[in-house]
Amino acid sequence: MDLLNRLINHPRVRAAFTEIAAWEKDRIYCRHGWEHAWAVARLAYMLYLEERDEREPEAREGFYAAGLLHDLGRAAEYATGEDHAQVSARLAGEILVELGMPAEFIYKVCQAIAGHRRGEVEGWARYLYLADKLSRPCLQCVVEDCYKREKMLVLQQLYDYR
Template identity: 40%
Template sequence: MLHAMTRVNKLLDHKDYSLYMERINHLEKERIFCKHGFEHGLGVARIAYSYLLEKGEVSLGKEVIYAAALLHDIGRWVEYQTGEDHAEVSARLALPLLKECGFSPEDTQAIVVGIKEHRRHHDDDLSLLGEALAIADDWARDCRYCSAQNQCYKFSPAMKQIVY
């Protein structure tokens, strides 16, 4: 039997999540680099989940991993407008959504910490979810075939080494 992921579905249907995705899509309409809409979040969710399964880490649960990945960039639109770090904004915006969608305080804490850490790729003190999100955020980018490679600050020779 498939797991319904009820809380994640509530999250995806939440009016504020939809509003944040619309704002991001509008502000990234002309962007030549990677975009940060639903498809990116879903890619990060799938990769983070697979990564943790391969490590034998099942303590977080699929819904927690997917919720964190789908929410990790929801503050991008604020960063575009004010310059505030989108990881911090995303964590702040995620809090009421997680509560309204039925995530426990423990799950919410793990998700918020993971979201805040998703940009700290090389830190040794990342949470398990933060590590998975940071890795998946990179792996979800199609840098190998991107036409904007030469202009992108994210692209490096190491990105070519990612095995899909």
């Protein structure tokens, strides 16, 4: 997947992950680094495959791109309070345009990223939202007072992947 190689080596993507790591260096809760991004990408695509009889040809590359880029705006949220999903969608769009991706592909990826916090029930955002939540290791979390713990445990225990 050539696009993924170009994304993980893109200077803006690498800089964003470095900046996020700096903001989160003392964070006791789940972090938003490469490991999380890859987990979301893989899980979003798997959830999509489990529900679909027919696949969109660009879905695999699109879900991996969306998963990798969905938290790019985290540093901006820490610095300014702006919604990281919206910042991430804007940054992802700029990067994908720069890489010459087709407009429809960019739209789908950016819509998924923009909606990944709201749990939109339509389109790729639904899978990205679920993957973002289900990728959390809440069942093994050592942080007892985690603000997401109860919500994530219920989701992880009840969600039947359909």
